[in-house]
Amino acid sequence: MHEHAARPVLKKSSPLKAACVLVVGALMALSSMPALAVASGAEVFLDSAIAVDSENGTVTLPLYKGRHDGSVVWYVVTESSNKSDAERRGVNHAEKLANALGTRAVQQAHRVNGMLNFTGTVDFSPTRVVIPGPESFPPAEFHAGAIGDADYSPLVTSDGRTVLNATQVANASGLHDAIVPNGIDYAHRRVTLDTLNGFYEGNRVQYLHQEASVELVAALEGSTWAPNLDAAPGLASFDRDASARAAIIPIINGQRGVNNPQRQGLQSAVAGEGDPLNITQVIPGDNDYTPIWDVTPAVWTQQAIDSGQQVRLMDHDDVADLFEDGVLVSGGTGPANDSLEGLRALPGISNCPVVIEFD
Numbered sequence: 001m002h003e004h005a006a007r008p009v010l011k012k013s014s015p016l017k018a019a020c021v022l023v024v025g026a027l028m029a030l031s032s033m034p035a036l037a038v039a040s041g042a043e044v045f046l047d048s049a050i051a052v053d054s055e056n057g058t059v060t061l062p063l064y065k066g067r068h069d070g071s072v073v074w075y076v077v078t079e080s081s082n083k084s085d086a087e088r089r090g091v092n093h094a095e096k097l098a099n100a101l102g103t104r105a106v107q108q109a110h111r112v113n114g115m116l117n118f119t120g121t122v123d124f125s126p127t128r129v130v131i132p133g134p135e136s137f138p139p140a141e142f143h144a145g146a147i148g149d150a151d152y153s154p155l156v157t158s159d160g161r162t163v164l165n166a167t168q169v170a171n172a173s174g175l176h177d178a179i180v181p182n183g184i185d186y187a188h189r190r191v192t193l194d195t196l197n198g199f200y201e202g203n204r205v206q207y208l209h210q211e212a213s214v215e216l217v218a219a220l221e222g223s224t225w226a227p228n229l230d231a232a233p234g235l236a237s238f239d240r241d242a243s244a245r246a247a248i249i250p251i252i253n254g255q256r257g258v259n260n261p262q263r264q265g266l267q268s269a270v271a272g273e274g275d276p277l278n279i280t281q282v283i284p285g286d287n288d289y290t291p292i293w294d295v296t297p298a299v300w301t302q303q304a305i306d307s308g309q310q311v312r313l314m315d316h317d318d319v320a321d322l323f324e325d326g327v328l329v330s331g332g333t334g335p336a337n338d339s340l341e342g343l344r345a346l347p348g349i350s351n352c353p354v355v356i357e358f359d
Helices: 015-031 082-089 093-101 217-222 226-233 266-270 302-306 316-325
Strands: 035-037 051-053 056-062 066-069 071-075 104-114 115-118 129-133 136-143 155-157 168-171 181-185 192-199 204-208 244-247 278-280 292-295 298-300 328-330 347-352 354-357
Touching: 015 136, 066 217, 066 266, 082 192, 093 181, 093 292, 104 278, 129 217, 136 181, 136 217, 136 266, 155 316, 168 181, 168 192, 244 316, 292 316, 298 302
Parallel strands: 035 051, 066 115, 104 155, 192 278, 244 292
Antiparallel strands: 051 056, 056 192, 066 071, 071 168, 104 115, 129 136, 181 192, 192 204, 204 354, 244 278, 292 347, 298 328
């Protein structure tokens, strides 16, 4: 399994002519299909993906041109709250994003000549810093590598009805930290982003890391610090009708060791051993799916560690059961999440669209 080390970012025509047209059309269709370098049985959720390389943990997406205050910005689209719009775009359907309409979590944009004009944008010029602490996590020092302005959110509406997850990845100030080296191609309108490995119901998933509402999470992930995301409704709630969120569970103090098959956790990730291997509560295709993850950390008790119960966890239901049994405790100080038997939210949000699930 590939893992990233933590980084301290018509006229009538003849039958012959008609046949030629069909052949050319078929070839064009084939050429536009994603170049998928994924394991057999893996499901790629983003039909709009131009290329997916699960071994190296990257996905190449269409790059869209927009504007902010007269200047060019570049963005990607990974979700839409409207099902038919999501299908047309080839992105994840996330109906729950519409629950954030009317809050600061959704920025208003305007279409001018077909181009989105944003009210908020990102400063990509800061240098991302993560310096491990005595136990690696929490870090001794951290700074996000990109900061959204007072109006920025990746969640965007231009009609007051449909919400897009439209992360800005480049502007005159620089590039998003998730863009791989030489990964942006303005001429062909495409950008290659790295992903993080995690788990859902026992299966491995790979997801993008785009924004976080608190600086600590943004620094750890290499994403943009976007405080307005905290206004998304449903803190510690999985309610389909009222919440825009679902939970993602980082294990803080899992086992360590680069080659340890039980390795997991934020301490391990900050030490440079690989991805934290967070656990998601839902994936695309489910009506409850949303990329707006309520960060809900869990901690192994010392008794659990001493008794050998500290293992890699891959299912949110297992986390909930272990929390209920007192084997895990909350790592957050926010409200209790009833869908996880009371495990507490951080509180904080991570915007991480799921790209692939592996069998």
